[in-house]
Amino acid sequence: MIFPRPARLALVALLLASIVWPAAPAHAFLDRILPGTDTKDEFDGRFIDTLTPGAWKPPLEAAMQEAAEKSSTSSATFSFGGGGDASGSTEQKVEAKDVSQPEFEQISGMTMLRMDERGIVALPVLDAYLAGIARRLLEHSPIRGAPIMIYVTASERYGEAKALPDGTIAIPMASILQADSEDELAALLAHEISHVLRGHHDLDWFEQRQGNLVSGAELMLGLASGLAQQIGKGNEMAAKAARILIVAEAAMTATSKGLFPSWTREHEDEADLLGLDLLIAAGYNYDGMFALMQKMEEAELVEASKPDPYQEVRKALEEEIQLQTSQGNIGGALGNVLQAATLEFSTALDRASVDHRSATDRLESIRDYFDREYADEIPPAMTSLPLEQVRKSKEFMEFAEAYRDASTALDLAEKGDLPAAEKAARSAVSGPYNNHAWTRYAFYKVRLEQGHRDRAMQNLELALNDPYVPLSVYKDLEQLNRKAGSMDSAARVLASAWEEFQRPAALYPPLIHHHLRKGEKARAQELAIECAFKNREVAKICRTAAEGRDPDMARTQNWLQALR
Structure with missing residues (x-):
């Protein structure tokens, strides 16, 4: 059904208003119901x-x-x-x-x-x-x-x-x-x-x-x-x-x-x-x-000044609504309106779910409490020497330098300055923390941006030498092996992490994928059931993986697509 142009324009205006309008009332409502007792x-x-x-x-x-x-x-x-x-x-x-x-x-x-x-x-x-x-x-x-x-x-x-x-x-x-x-x-x-x-x-x-x-x-x-x-x-x-x-x-x-x-x-x-x-x-x-x-x-204040992570999603939704409405696809347009409204309310809920008041409010409350209970307290001198002694120790300075180099490498890689990023990453792994998970993970990210998948994989394998290697290293190593067609290697990495991290939610999608690949559909469905009880967001990815879709594709979809 094709609507006349004036009707289409009116509908677009109404639809766009419905995106913008829910945010402020939702935030205001949630602010009113938040606990107010000090x-x-x-x-x-x-x-x-x-x-x-x-x-x-x-x-x-x-x-x-x-x-x-x-x-x-x-x-x-x-x-x-x-x-x-x-x-x-x-x-x-x-x-x-x-x-x-x-x-x-x-x-x-x-x-x-x-x-x-x-x-x-x-x-x-x-x-x-x-x-x-x-x-x-x-x-x-x-x-x-x-x-x-x-x-x-x-x-x-x-x-x-x-x-x-x-x-x-x-x-x-x-x-x-x-x-x-x-x-x-x-x-x-x-x-x-x-x-x-x-x-x-x-x-x-x-x-x-x-x-x-x-x-x-x-x-x-x-x-x-x-x-x-x-x-x-x-x-x-x-x-x-x-x-x-x-x-x-x-x-x-x-x-x-x-x-x-x-x-x-x-x-x-x-x-x-x-x-x-x-x-x-x-x-x-x-x-x-x-x-x-x-x-x-x-x-x-720094966090608040960062760009809205959903800005591009909102823009894309607005453009999609306009396009679908102009083509007479009112059902599709309404679906996007619902998604946009859900996005706004979800943002408001995220704000309401913050588990503490702002630092400004907390500081004011602590000062009031101090004035009430400790107004006559005579404080000792501030203590800085022991902390400085620790920070000037050789092992701390060596790690701090490697830590900063790794962080710099990631920042430069994100900005697209790959030669400088590689230089910083090499510096991070040149000292005693050459196989620390954080330094190797940073070098892995740089290699990935350079398009060197084999060298990226080598950095992740070296990161496994860290006794406290994080889950992300296993996840990315499994993914790289799978993308390279080394399915047995990917399965071994996954099995190690599955036991070491006690069946973490994040590993259910690739594990479901591996069982489907081996024809073990019943086991894959059983894992999808377990996954639903682990984490509500991962559960969506597990469902798509259980349907035979690539778990990485499901993981990289934005949450609006996962809701469809």
């Missing part, structure tokens, strides 16, 4: 005094036990296949629950850190220094025995520190390089240690996993129904799929009842307050916390 106003006195003294206990264990008890008493059933037979027996529920348990508990913090493409920096002098700061902070904690393990990552983002469920704490190399005093580093560590003491990331991590289970259940309802029609209800794999769906249903029920509510912004506020308490109790200068937050504020 944690410091919810109690009198110092936050550290509200803690119950005693031994540290991982709250995940209690949460898991409660979830298991609730799921085992669920009366819901799921009819798999066309016969209407209930497959929600107590035996199946218990079996499914036991099968799913390793998903939550057995991935170590170290393994989770190695899923970062930049890897871990192993410098004994730095590790010992940070461990000493942590011991000093923990001496004044009413909660004893927290299994704190500190690692430095090769991250270039100042505020990219994190605490993980088992007490593992990651400090970015950027924080070490940019800190002006030990007090500032101690403030960063105190904040992350506070998360571990309070068990925030144990619960947050479980909630995230639970959320993936719920999304997986939603995705799998359609997939399981289609699978049932293909293989029949008597098939062993069909029974396993039904058991998995029972677990998902239990997780969805638990979520709907608010079993694991998430107050991550409150958690960040608590870590700020407890971190300041620990910092001052340990004899550090409280200005270290204020300096930390000011640098976080500056980092946020």
Whole structure:
């Protein structure tokens, strides 16, 4: 059907308005519903005094036990296949629950850190220094025995520190390089240690996993129904799929009842307050916390000034809408409008999901708390000498130089200056860190931009010598081998990473592809089912891989295409 030109122009205007309009109201609405209570106003006195003294206990264990008890008493059933037979027996529920348990508990913090493409920096002098700061902070904690393990990552983002469920704490190399005093580093560590003491990331991590289970259940309802029609209800794999769906249903029920509510912004506020308490109790200068937050504020401003990553997507959608409307393809135009609206609302949700307030708001809150509780505190002098001694040590200076060269190589390669990028990359691997994952990964990227796939592969193979080699090295090495037609080599790389990283979500698509290549369709479909419960975004790629499409093509598609 072809519309008259005036009607087409009016429709285009309406469609384009529908793209632009949802963003502001969505952001405003989400801003209104965000938590507004300042944690410091919810109690009198110092936050550290509200803690119950005693031994540290991982709250995940209690949460898991409660979830298991609730799921085992669920009366819901799921009819798999066309016969209407209930497959929600107590035996199946218990079996499914036991099968799913390793998903939550057995991935170590170290393994989770190695899923970062930049890897871990192993410098004994730095590790010992940070461990000493942590011991000093923990001496004044009413909660004893927290299994704190500190690692430095090769991250270039100042505020990219994190605490993980088992007490593992990651400090970015950027924080070490940019800190002006030990007090500032101690403030960063105190904040992350506070998360571990309070068990925030144990619960947050479980909630995230639970959320993936719920999304997986939603995705799998359609997939399981289609699978049932293909293989029949008597098939062993069909029974396993039904058991998995029972677990998902239990997780969805638990979520709907608010079993694991998430107050991550409150958690960040608590870590700020407890971190300041620990910092001052340990004899550090409280200005270290204020300096930390000011640098976080500056980092946020830098991030905010970066170009909108969806700008090109929005532009492409607008052009596609105009083209389809001019051709009378109203259905296609409306589909793109829906995608554009989804993009805007998703952006708003991303903004709402930030797990802490802005650094500006946090700094103001910490200052208010300090004025209330520590106004008469006389601070010791700032401590900078120990940090400088570490940074002037030979091993630190050697790594810092290689680290900077690798980062420079990547920047130059991105700008298209490949000769200069190669020079920087060669410098990065010329010293004692020639086989460090970060330096070799940077050289690999440069070689890839130069079109030298064989040399790119050699750099990834050398990166495997790093004892903390990140997952990205395995992923890219598997991909290069597969593209080169070395399918057996690709399969071996994949098998090594699959075991070493405990079945990570990112490896499901290529693994599904390899099983399909060998004619093992049932195993590929089974992995697609598992994948749906790992990660909601990867699940989309797994579905396309299970349909026989190249996993790299699926991975590189933007998320709008993946939704079609």
